[in-house]
Amino acid sequence: ATVKWLEKALDVLKGFYNKKHKGASLVQEDPAGPPPPPGFKSYKKNSGSGGVMGMIQQIINDAKTEEAEAIQAEKDAQAAYESFVKDTNDSITAKQDSITDKSDTKAKKEGELTDSKKDLENIMIELEELANENSDLHKACDFTLKNFDVRQQAR
Numbered sequence: 544a545t546v547k548w549l550e551k552a553l554d555v556l557k558g559f560y561n562k563k564h565k566g567a568s569l570v571q572e573d574p575a576g577p578p579p580p581p582g583f584k585s586y587k588k589n590s591g592s593g594g595v596m597g598m599i600q601q602i603i604n605d606a607k608t609e610e611a612e613a614i615q616a617e618k619d620a621q622a623a624y625e626s627f628v629k630d631t632n633d634s635i636t637a638k639q640d641s642i643t644d645k646s647d648t649k650a651k652k653e654g655e656l657t658d659s660k661k662d663l664e665n666i667m668i669e670l671e672e673l674a675n676e677n678s679d680l681h682k683a684c685d686f687t688l689k690n691f692d693v694r695q696q697a698r
Contacts, residue, residue, distance in 0.1 A: 548611070549603045556596050 553599045
């Protein structure tokens with residue numbers, strides 16, 4: 544917007560000065576005036592200055608350059624943001640996959656633990672039954688051993 548307004552102002556100034564020069568050939572100009580006193584130089588415009596129109600043109604050029612730099616910086620920032628979002632989404636997806644895998648592993652291990660506890664419980668019951676059977680067999684054997692001599696003589 545700034546560039547447009549400055550370009551309009553520059554066009555108006557160019558139009559004004561171009562009309563002034565075109566009409567100057569028909570208009571009679573005043574003489575240059577008396578010569579300067581000795582020791583003084585005649586007045587001349589600074590050859591290094593570009594005048595108001597040159598300044599406006601320089602401002603327009605600077606504004607266009609800054610606008611181009613701002614647009615490029617915005618594109619770079621947008622690209623960096625998109626890269627960041629992509630990396631973040633990839634990271635989130637990877638972490639969600641990891642959570643899913645670990646949850647599956649945990650569920651399997653919990654199932655194995657439950658099975659192991661049931662197996663342990665069954666083994667303990669079987670061990671108790673075997674201990675009872677051992678006790679019963681021991682009683683029968685003890686009776687036989689204790690009464691072996693008596694039974695041998697009774698025969």
